[in-house]
Amino acid sequence: MAENEPAAAGTRTGADVEERAGAAAEQAAARGPEREFTVAAKTQWQLILRRFLQHRLAIGSLIVFLLVVVVSLVGARLWHYKYEDITPEFSTAPSLKHPMGTDGLGHDGFAQVLRGAQKSVQITLLVALLSTTFGTLLGAYAGYYRGVTDSVLMRFTDLVLTIPAIAILIVVASALNRAGGSWWVIAIVLAALLWTSIARVVRGVFLSLREKEYVEAARALGASDWRIIYRHLLPNATGAVIVNATIIVAVAILSETALSYLGVGVQSPDVSLGSLISAGQQAATTRPWLFYFPGLIIIIIALTINFIGDGLRDAFDPTQRRVRA
Amino acid sequence: MLAYTIRRLLIAVPIIIASSILVFLLVAFSGDPLANLKANPRTPPEVIKLREHQLNLDKPLPQRYLIWAGNFVKGDFGKTVDGREIRPLLWQRMQVTLRMVILAILISIILAVVAGVVSAVKQYSGWDYVFTFLGFLFLSMPVFWLAALLKEYLAIDLNNFFGKQVIFTVGAETPNLGGSFLSRLPNILGHLVLPTIALSLITYAAWSRYQRASMLDVLSSDYIRLARAKGLTPFRVMTRHTLRNALIPLVTVVAIDTALVFGGAVVTEQVFAWQGMGSLLLTAATTPDVNTVLAWLIVTSIIVVVFNLIADLLYAVLDPRIRYG
Numbered sequence: 001m002a003e004n005e006p007a008a009a010g011t012r013t014g015a016d017v018e019e020r021a022g023a024a025a026e027q028a029a030a031r032g033p034e035r036e037f038t039v040a041a042k043t044q045w046q047l048i049l050r051r052f053l054q055h056r057l058a059i060g061s062l063i064v065f066l067l068v069v070v071v072s073l074v075g076a077r078l079w080h081y082k083y084e085d086i087t088p089e090f091s092t093a094p095s096l097k098h099p100m101g102t103d104g105l106g107h108d109g110f111a112q113v114l115r116g117a118q119k120s121v122q123i124t125l126l127v128a129l130l131s132t133t134f135g136t137l138l139g140a141y142a143g144y145y146r147g148v149t150d151s152v153l154m155r156f157t158d159l160v161l162t163i164p165a166i167a168i169l170i171v172v173a174s175a176l177n178r179a180g181g182s183w184w185v186i187a188i189v190l191a192a193l194l195w196t197s198i199a200r201v202v203r204g205v206f207l208s209l210r211e212k213e214y215v216e217a218a219r220a221l222g223a224s225d226w227r228i229i230y231r232h233l234l235p236n237a238t239g240a241v242i243v244n245a246t247i248i249v250a251v252a253i254l255s256e257t258a259l260s261y262l263g264v265g266v267q268s269p270d271v272s273l274g275s276l277i278s279a280g281q282q283a284a285t286t287r288p289w290l291f292y293f294p295g296l297i298i299i300i301i302a303l304t305i306n307f308i309g310d311g312l313r314d315a316f317d318p319t320q321r322r323v324r325a
Numbered sequence: 326m327l328a329y330t331i332r333r334l335l336i337a338v339p340i341i342i343a344s345s346i347l348v349f350l351l352v353a354f355s356g357d358p359l360a361n362l363k364a365n366p367r368t369p370p371e372v373i374k375l376r377e378h379q380l381n382l383d384k385p386l387p388q389r390y391l392i393w394a395g396n397f398v399k400g401d402f403g404k405t406v407d408g409r410e411i412r413p414l415l416w417q418r419m420q421v422t423l424r425m426v427i428l429a430i431l432i433s434i435i436l437a438v439v440a441g442v443v444s445a446v447k448q449y450s451g452w453d454y455v456f457t458f459l460g461f462l463f464l465s466m467p468v469f470w471l472a473a474l475l476k477e478y479l480a481i482d483l484n485n486f487f488g489k490q491v492i493f494t495v496g497a498e499t500p501n502l503g504g505s506f507l508s509r510l511p512n513i514l515g516h517l518v519l520p521t522i523a524l525s526l527i528t529y530a531a532w533s534r535y536q537r538a539s540m541l542d543v544l545s546s547d548y549i550r551l552a553r554a555k556g557l558t559p560f561r562v563m564t565r566h567t568l569r570n571a572l573i574p575l576v577t578v579v580a581i582d583t584a585l586v587f588g589g590a591v592v593t594e595q596v597f598a599w600q601g602m603g604s605l606l607l608t609a610a611t612t613p614d615v616n617t618v619l620a621w622l623i624v625t626s627i628i629v630v631v632f633n634l635i636a637d638l639l640y641a642v643l644d645p646r647i648r649y650g
Contacts, residue, residue, distance in 0.1 A: 161584055163622055164588035165585070166589075167606055174611045174613070175610075258592050264607070264610070284478070285481065291474075299465050299467075303465035306461055
């Protein structure tokens, strides 16, 4: 899905020039006529940041996303019920004491959702980190050196597309669970499957960037391959990497919760947002709160990260705004 | 067109072979078919030796693959752990699941085209924002949550409203109904409604974004301006010139996402307790039942490759440049 991602983080576009001209005019007005031709120096990053900050939906999403992530990661320690605590109130609807109600045994819904969100967010972030790093490095080498690495990588990603990812996940995760899995095992399995999309994108960016004049110049100056890849090419591929990392986060949380829903992800007694939904569904008509809240958290996380990715895409490549996703 | 078809068919064969090798290795390393036998301390070592010999586990991996592939091509998929033939079992399950997958793909394509075309033609209108938001929402929603939501709330309300069971929520069809396929058709369709809606909504979301982008691309091209300038009716410009060209990228996206839809069906089936491919794989993976897992993965990848082949041919029908290129 990521093939048509913009790659042009490093290129100067018409909009940049206009912004520069606009900023220069403002400054000229402020400082008087003798500084008429002074151009306010703005780095590429300042321009990107400014464009991102103007994307209100993305900024709002970023705030909500960070809030949910932070609450998921530390909230379970602060809330006065633990996820395995059994309170005397069972099957109560959401109230001040139990903001997300309680289940049939008396588990506090909010504590369980906090714990489930913690596991799901931990897995998601680890997956995003691992698959982005690995995918970027492999894509960079394949795109830069081409040759055998490239062919093997591309054929392999083609092959992965012929088998449903969730099927491979089910097979591998249940094998690892038999061997006694834990949350990071699930994360590694997910990452092992999700890195291919980002590798393809980075490879595509590198294939076009390696033909640029500045790479030729760097090579003529005697820069090593290592230096060209890390100092010249990777910074210019940052946009594509970041935008695709957001897609991986969304895909990862949806895959992890699906696995846990099917019972081959996070294993009980521990909980994930997916296993909470699976449990909540059994009494969905009598205790709907157990079913709604974990699902809403998943949607909030995935929706905000998608909006953030959308804003980043516009910020990194304003020429794409016409076809904003 | 014939030469093109033959060329495509010939490319599909090595893909299936490579994918079968990949799957064979994956399964060989992920589970021991005799694990349960070995776990029992009272099993005499001779029995294990004998079973290993029967299952060819004492032979080197390449030889095992060749034996297995030879049997597979001859139509012998092996037996499940409880001694049933896998081929009829898989065939029956596949029919159930393919119903949902094919119907969902067709509905998603229609939804995606309608949403994408309306969004693009009325860009930045109220409809555009509604479709964009819905696209993002369904893109961020776990399929099992949406399916369970429809099942637990919508279906029950609807059935109460009509006073009888119009929408079924459990199984692929009422068991032991008997009669011909045609006489069972209304019952089967009644069972198909909810899972197909859930799967289609999740699937169409991403596709409609692509459709919108490609429509905008085509609409701003010179040949559309020319078509309008020479006085063609807006309807003709839209159908013959815009839509025909704007559908081409969607065909590729649908082809790439076939495996994804299949994965979605595996999860959706679990929500509605269908006895389809999903439950077959889950039971086989957790048991573990190596032969079934292997046959499942290969057959699925063949189905996906066949769907890709159809997409390739469609692509050529829509775009003569591919056909003659």
